[in-house]
Amino acid sequence: xxxxxxxxxxxxxxxxxxxxxxxxxxxxxxxxxxxxxxxxxxxxxxxxxxxxxxxxxxxxxxxxxxxxxxxxxxxxxxxxxxxxxxxxxxxxxxxxxxxxxxxxxxxxxxxxxxxxxxxxxxxxxxxxxxxxxxxxxxxxxxxxxxxxxxxxxxxxxxxxxxxxxxxxxxxxxxxxxxxxxxxxxxxxxxxxxxxxxxxxxxxxxxxxxxxxxxxxxxxxxxxxxxxxxxxxxxxxxxxxxxxxxxxxxxxxxxxxxxxxxxxxxxxxxxxxxxxxxxxxxxxxxxxxxxxxxxxxxxxxxxxxxxx
Ligand code: NAD
Numbered sequence: 520x521x522x523x524x525x526x527x528x529x530x531x532x533x534x535x536x537x538x539x540x541x542x543x544x545x546x547x548x549x550x551x552x553x554x555x556x557x558x559x560x561x562x563x564x565x566x567x568x569x570x571x572x573x574x575x576x577x578x579x580x581x582x583x584x585x586x587x588x589x590x591x592x593x594x595x596x597x598x599x600x601x602x603x604x605x606x607x608x609x610x611x612x613x614x615x616x617x618x619x620x621x622x623x624x625x626x627x628x629x630x631x632x633x634x635x636x637x638x639x640x641x642x643x644x645x646x647x648x649x650x651x652x653x654x655x656x657x658x659x660x661x662x663x664x665x666x667x668x669x670x671x672x673x674x675x676x677x678x679x680x681x682x683x684x685x686x687x688x689x690x691x692x693x694x695x696x697x698x699x700x701x702x703x704x705x706x707x708x709x710x711x712x713x714x715x716x717x718x719x720x721x722x723x724x725x726x727x728x729x730x731x732x733x734x735x736x737x738x739x740x741x742x743x744x745x746x747x748x749x750x751x752x753x754x755x756x757x758x759x760x761x762x763x764x765x766x767x768x769x770x771x772x773x774x775x776x777x778x779x780x781x782x783x784x785x786x787x788x789x790x791x792x793x794x795x796x797x798x799x800x801x802x803x804x805x806x807x808x809x810x811x812x813x814x815x816x817x818x819x820x821x822x823x824x825x826x
Contacts, residue, residue, distance in 0.1 A: 524545045524566070525546045525547065526560070529569050529570035530572075558582055562583060567589045571598065574598040575604075581603070590612045594671075596611060597753060612816065615670075623675035625802050627676070640654050660683060662685050664676075664677075666721050667713065669691045676721060688712075688713050688717055689705045689708070711741060719749065720748050722752045730755075735761055736758060736761035745772040748771065752778060754778045759789065766789070766794055773794040776797055777799075
């Protein structure tokens with residue numbers, strides 16, 4: 520076994536504690552820990568584990584003199600200051616496998632809900648309204664789905680959507696997996712062509728300087744009036760003010776957002792609009808995804824400690 524000490528800063532699947540403990544590691548499980556407390560005690564730990572609630576800042580890392588590994592039980596690493604970690608020789612690891620199917624299935628569900636306005640119908644019934652006439656929907660079959668970013672999640676979505684006979688258009692900044700392209704009959708396109716041609720546009724890129732407001736007012740103005748945007752990547756990738764204006768003015772058809780520029784997105788003005796579906800960052804929030812991610816992180820940590 521190992522005798523490293525581990526600080527777990529967020530709620531994670533219990534399997535992670537179990538595997539690490541079985542390997543001799545000493546766990547401090549503190550899912551409510553505050554940033555100030557982390558700064559105070561981070562120097563006592565060799566491994567720091569977070570999910571989404573905690574952000575590991577430069578200030579924390581500067582104090583982390585005994586830290587070897589920072590692990591995120593999830594995909595995006597935008598809540599860890601990776602530059603600072605590098606200067607301290609700390610390995611930063613994540614678990615990309617966990618979320619892939621969970622997020623892709625969520626997107627599929629959101630597209631189906633947008634097409635049939637199920638959430639609007641549900642809200643109306645609760646308010647005593649029977650919107651049968653108003654809620655004439657559309658079908659996904661034969662529609663064009665533009666996927667921006669064909670990594671793990673984008674590809675999984677492409678395969679699921681293909682099963683519904685959607686046409687898949689793809690754009691990425693790196694070469695797209697050939698096997699995947701063949702399997703779904705992918706139409707590769709540049710971003711402008713994708714935006715102009717798609718009925719649904721789903722975003723699966725990391726949040727970087729180069730992807731901040733990737734979809735802004737100008738880009739939105741080139742989309743079909745009926746186009747619907749689904750964002751389950753990171754809030755900053757879509758300009759929310761521009762989205763609000765486009766939806767309100769009817770120059771876009773609808774949107775479904777799982778991620779926001781500011782979370783929790785309570786009081787977000789997009790909630791005023793009927794053609795919008797909002798979910799509270801639940802992309803990877805499935806039993807299967809959380810347990811898979813916890814297993815993957817445990818395995819990776821043990822492998823690194825073995826050297
Ligand atoms: P990935 O790294 O496997 O794929 C990302 C792809 O985006 C890569 O192929 C990359 O080349 C491409 N890309 C980067 N910059 C681009 C650009 N400017 N234009 C087009 N493509 C670009 O990542 P993933 O596992 O598929 O995750 C994608 C996103 O989903 C990330 O932002 C991640 O944080 C987010 N995510 C959200 C949730 C959630 O709960 N909603 C859960 C997991 C992941």
